[in-house]
Amino acid sequence: MKVGYIGLDARGSAFARRLSGSHSTVVYDVRPERTQAFDGKDAAVARDPQSLASASDVILLCLADQTEVEDMLFGPHGLTLGLKRGTLIIDQTTGDPARTRALAARLAAAHGATLIDAPTSGEPDEVAMGAACLMCGGPDDAIEAARPILATLSDNIVFCGGTGDGHAAALVSHAVAMCNRLITYEGATLAVKYGLALDVTSAVVNKSGAWNGASERVLPILGTGGDTTCQSLSQSTKDLQAVKHAAMRCGAPMFIADAVRNLMEVAGNEAEASAGVDELARLFEKMADIKFAGA
Numbered sequence: 001m002k003v004g005y006i007g008l009d010a011r012g013s014a015f016a017r018r019l020s021g022s023h024s025t026v027v028y029d030v031r032p033e034r035t036q037a038f039d040g041k042d043a044a045v046a047r048d049p050q051s052l053a054s055a056s057d058v059i060l061l062c063l064a065d066q067t068e069v070e071d072m073l074f075g076p077h078g079l080t081l082g083l084k085r086g087t088l089i090i091d092q093t094t095g096d097p098a099r100t101r102a103l104a105a106r107l108a109a110a111h112g113a114t115l116i117d118a119p120t121s122g123e124p125d126e127v128a129m130g131a132a133c134l135m136c137g138g139p140d141d142a143i144e145a146a147r148p149i150l151a152t153l154s155d156n157i158v159f160c161g162g163t164g165d166g167h168a169a170a171l172v173s174h175a176v177a178m179c180n181r182l183i184t185y186e187g188a189t190l191a192v193k194y195g196l197a198l199d200v201t202s203a204v205v206n207k208s209g210a211w212n213g214a215s216e217r218v219l220p221i222l223g224t225g226g227d228t229t230c231q232s233l234s235q236s237t238k239d240l241q242a243v244k245h246a247a248m249r250c251g252a253p254m255f256i257a258d259a260v261r262n263l264m265e266v267a268g269n270e271a272e273a274s275a276g277v278d279e280l281a282r283l284f285e286k287m288a289d290i291k292f293a294g295a
Contacts, residue, residue: 002026003149004056006049006072006079007093008034010230011120012062014127015092015153016043019060022152028052053082058149059089062120065238066095070103085112088145092134094119094174094239096246097164100137104163114142117163118150119170121177124230130155135173137166171246174239175257180214181277182260185284187215188222192295193288198223222281225293233275237264 001023005016008029019025020042027038028046035045046052049072053059059079063069069091073079079089089107091100095117104115115138122132134150134157136143143159150157160169187210191201202219205211218228240261247254267283268275285291 001057001148002055004028004046004052004059005043005062006052006059007062008038009062010124011122011127011132012092013037014124015060015062015120018127018130019043019149019152023149026052026055049077049079050082053079053087054084057084057087058146059087060092060149061089062092064093064235065242066093066099066103069093069095073103073107080107080111083111083113087111087113088142089113089115090146090149091115091117091167092120094170094242095167096242096249097137097168097171098246098249100164100167104138114139114145115163116142116146117166118146119167120154121170121173122154122156127154132156133158133173135160135166135169137161137168138163168246171239171243174236175243175254177213178236178240178264179256179260180212181218182263182280184212184214184218185281188219188292189284189288189290192290192292198292198295222292223295227276227278229277231277233264233268233271233277233279234273236277237261237268240264 003019003023003025005019005025005027008016008027016027025043026046027035027043028049029035039045061069061072063072100117107113107115116136118134118136120132120134126132132154134154136157137160160166188198188201198219205215205219221228243257244254244261267280271279281292
C-alpha cells in the first residue's frame with residue numbers, strides 16, 4: 001500500500017518515520033519547514049493535498065482539530081480533489097465522535113472513501129518506540145484493512161468499536177490525563193508550602209494510592225525546572241474544549257474537567273503562544289508565590 005501522512009508536528013513526524021520504514025510514504029504539512037526532514041529522505045514530499053491523495057491508498061491525518069480535518073478533506077485545496085474511490089483515511093486527530101461519524105458518512109457517500117478514527121496518547125519518544133496508545137473506531141472491514149498500517153505505528157492498539165468510538169475513548173483519556181496533571185501540581189504546591197522536598201513528595205505519591213501517570217512523569221522533574229512533555233498548552237486546551245463540547249452533546253457532567261479546562265485557559269491567556277503544557281506549573285507558582293525549581 002502507498003501511504004500518505006498529513007500533519008508533521010513532533011508526534012506526526014515520529015509516526016510518519018515509522019511508516020516510511022516499511023511502506024512507500026508521501027508526506028505533507030501546511031508548514032513547509034516541517035517537511036524538510038523528509039525531503040528526499042525516507043518519504044517523498046507532496047506539493048499539495050490533492051497530489052498526496054492521488055498517490056495514496058491510505059491517508060493518515062494528525063492535525064490540530066476537526067475544523068482543520070474538515071478543511072483538509074473538503075476545502076478548496078482539499079484531499080477530495082484527488083481522492084481515489086476506496087481510499088482508507090485514518091484520522092489521528094482528537095475529535096468529537098458525532099462530528100467524526102458525520103465526516104465519515106459524507107466521505108463514503110460523495111467519494112467512496114472510508115474514514116476510521118485512531119487518535120493517540122503518547123509523547124513523541126513513545127511514538128518512536130512504537131509504544132503510543134492508538135484508540136481505533138470504525139467498520140470491521142475497514143479496521144481489518146488498516147491493521148498492517150496500525151501495526152506499523154504501534155504495538156499498543158485498542159479497538160474501541162464503531163466509527164467515532166476511538167475519538168470517544170480519546171476524549172476520556174485526555175480528560176483523565178489532564179485532571180491527573182493538575183491535581184499533581186496542586187499536591188506539589190501544597191508540599192512546597194509545607195516545606196517538603198519534591199523528591200520526598202515524589203517518593204510518597206508514586207509509591208502510594210496517589211500514583212498516576214502524571215505524577216510519575218511530572219514529580220521527578222518538577223524540581224529541576226525541566227520539561228515533562230512536548231505537548232503545547234494551546235493544543236491540550238483544545239483537547240479539553242473538545243471534551244467539553246462532546247460532554248454537552250451527550251449530557252455527561254464534567255465538573256472536574258471543566259475546572260481544569262478553565263485553569264488551562266487562564267494559563268494560556270498569560271503565556272506565549274508557543275508555551276507548552278509545563279507552563280501550568282508557572283501558574284501554580286504564581287498563585288501560591290512559590291518556586292518548584294530547587295524545592
